[in-house]
Structure formats: structure tokens, C-alpha cells
Amino acid sequence: MAATAKVYDFDLGFSRVYDETVYPNDTSLIPQTERATVARLNAELLLPDNSILKVDMDFDNQSGYNGTATIVMDDDGAQMIADAFSFRYGDAAGQEILTKWHNRENKDDPRKPTFLFVKKPEKEGGMPKVFVACGSRNHRNINF
Numbered sequence: 001m002a003a004t005a006k007v008y009d010f011d012l013g014f015s016r017v018y019d020e021t022v023y024p025n026d027t028s029l030i031p032q033t034e035r036a037t038v039a040r041l042n043a044e045l046l047l048p049d050n051s052i053l054k055v056d057m058d059f060d061n062q063s064g065y066n067g068t069a070t071i072v073m074d075d076d077g078a079q080m081i082a083d084a085f086s087f088r089y090g091d092a093a094g095q096e097i098l099t100k101w102h103n104r105e106n107k108d109d110p111r112k113p114t115f116l117f118v119k120k121p122e123k124e125g126g127m128p129k130v131f132v133a134c135g136s137r138n139h140r141n142i143n144f
Helices: 075-091 091-102
Strands: 006-011 015-020 040-045 052-058 069-073 117-119 129-133
Touching: 069 075, 075 091, 075 117, 091 117, 091 129
Parallel strands: none
Antiparallel strands: 006 015, 040 052, 069 117, 117 129
């Protein structure tokens, strides 16, 4: 933990650690006037073999994560997004969310997805794109 890190406990049963050092914007993102913009997330994923995989997600303009509106990380989140899609886009759209969440993207994938990334529609009134992530390969056996 950085020397300037502070831990904030919340009544909801979780805490956050903030590194309150001021860093320059090294992204191509443009800040909003009244809200922070997510530039990067660092996650530690607990894999089925009980090991931890560290993942850095960069939401900069040039990354595949740019335009993400929602990240789904568990069954309840998938059901909430499916309900919202069913209401707004029809039952088939909601069912597609659940199908993506409850199944491996490819039959040879080692796991079901860890995340669903719901991206903003490309056009006004369009359908959001949904991508599955962190289930399609065994990160321990990759040869680059």
C-alpha cells in the first residue's frame, strides 16, 4: 500500500483503499466536469484452482474496454442486466445476457466468463454490445 493510501470503511460492509497521490493524466480520456471517469481498474481474480490472477483493465480511448457502461461480475448482476434488457429491448435480449453468463463462450474454454462488459450503443437508440471476458483461455499456459 502506498504511503499516501487511506482506507475508508463504509456502513455497507466494505472498505476502499485510495492512493491520494495526485498523478498526471497519462490517458487520452477527457475528464468530465462533475464526475470522475474510470481510466483503469486493477483486479485480482480468484481462479477455480484457488490461485490469484492479477488483471489490469485500461479504459483509455484506444482500448477494447473503452465505452464500457456496466461490468457484470456475478449471477445477481447478470439477472439484473437481463431484466433491464428484457424490459428495454425485449425478452430475447434479456435471454441472450443469461446465455452469455451461464455458458462458456466456446466449448473448449476452461471456464465460464468472469465478467460481462456492457458497452454503450454505438448509435443513439441502438442496442448495447455485450462481451464476455476472462473465461476463454488458461492464462497459466500461454506462450507468447
